[in-house]
Amino acid sequence: MQSPVALIPQLAAHLVAAGGKRxxxxxxxxxxxxxxxxxxRHVALAACxxxxxxATLLHDDVVDESALRRGAPSANAVFGNKPSVLVGDFLFARAFQIMVADGSLRVLDILATxxxxxxxxxxxxxxxxxDTATTEEQYLQVIEGKTAALFAAATEVGAVVAERPQAEAEALREYGRTLGVAFQLxxxxxxYSASQAALGKTVGDDFREGKITLPVLLAFNSAAEEEQVFWRRVLxxxxxxxxxxxxxxxxxxSRGTLQATIERAREYGARALDALSIFPDGExxxxxxxxxEFCIARAR
Structure with missing residues (x-):
């Protein structure tokens, strides 16, 4: 993250100090x-x-006008929107420098895609x-893109650097993809159900921004007409x-949509575990x- 432009390592250090699950x-x-x-090779690619x-978090927090990230003031709240966007661009560019230094076109393809x-x-x-007319299919398409894609790529490159057969790379990719969907669910x-300290960001951010997530979709689609009027007004x-x-x-x-969302996450978690079954047991x-298990247990 080093750069002779002092604001870049300052803002980057703020992000590192905020921690996160990694x-x-x-x-x-x-x-x-x-x-x-x-x-x-896997160490540099993990950093990538x-x-x-x-980089996506920096940009997201600007788009969402988020005040908190990982329980601390977000970079845009501390440094402003413009530096956050530009340092996000820098981190993207650094990631691609790391990919190029690795020298594998396949790794570059996976992470660039x-x-x-x-x-x-x-x-x-x-x-x-x-848009309350959003379908579950569209919602899943969103989280497959914004969350699951990087989980899938992160695990697939592990098999690629080890030069393992395609079947193992695909199994790890499926593990990452389904884990990513479970994580986002x-x-x-x-x-809508955690404390601010547990969530690491302001509770109700999705609601305030009018994001159509699965708990909202299930609640709207099962709602009486009076409730649908409420959802349309607020979202x-x-x-x-x-x-x-x-x-x-x-x-x-009352509609059980939070629990239904967690149950859906458990189903994806089970699929992630199934994808690991081709590998021998070990640490x-x-x-x-x-x-x-950790990702699902956060819901308790």
Missing amino acids: IRPLLTLAAARLCGHQGQ VEFIHT ASATIAEGEVLQLVTQN VDDALD EERDQADGDLEKAIALMQ ERRALAGIV
């Missing part, structure tokens, strides 16, 4: 070791994966935002008053299985 780079490290990689993720897919997912979310439920018209978030949470709880496979 799940995506962990996936690259664990997948490479699971596949028997003996070198060090985290840089791509961090994931970067493009993430951007598509974010734009699609922007298009479907505030849990996140979307937590936005489509963004006409929100004190107590509306609490009412939205109460409606979701790395158990670690990857443990990540699935």
Whole structure:
């Protein structure tokens, strides 16, 4: 993250100090070791994966006008929008420098494709935002893009650097993809049910922005007409008053949509575990299985 332009390492250091789960780079490290990689390529590529993720966070927080990230003031709240966008660009560029230094066209293809897919997912979310006519298929398309794509790429490159057969690379890619969907489903439920400290960002951010997530979709589609009027007012018209978030949470709880979202996450988690079944039991496979359990357990 070093640069002679002082603001870049300052802002980057703010992000590092904020911590975070570091799940995506962990996936690259664990997948490479699971596949028997003996070198060090996976370390630089894990950093590359985290840089791509961090760049998207910087841009997302500007788009969403978020005040908190990982429980601390977001970079845009501290440094402003313009530096956050530009340092996000820098981190993307650094990630591509790392990919080029690795020298594998296949690795470059996997991570570059994931970067493009993430951007598509974010734009699609922007298009479907505030639209209660959004379908579950469109919602899943958004989270496959904005979250699952990088999880999938992070694990697939572990098999690629270890030069494992295509079947193993595809299995790890499927593991990452389904884990990523499960992770985002849990996140979307937590936005309406967690404490601010547990979530690491402001509770109800999705509601305030009018994001159409699965708990909202299920609540709207099962709602009586009077409830649908409420959802259209707060999400489509963004006409929100004190107590509306609490009412939205109460409606979701009465319809069981938060629990249904967690159950859907468990289904994807089970698929992620199934994808690992082609690998022999061992420390790395158990670690990857443990990540699935951790992601789902956040909902408790």
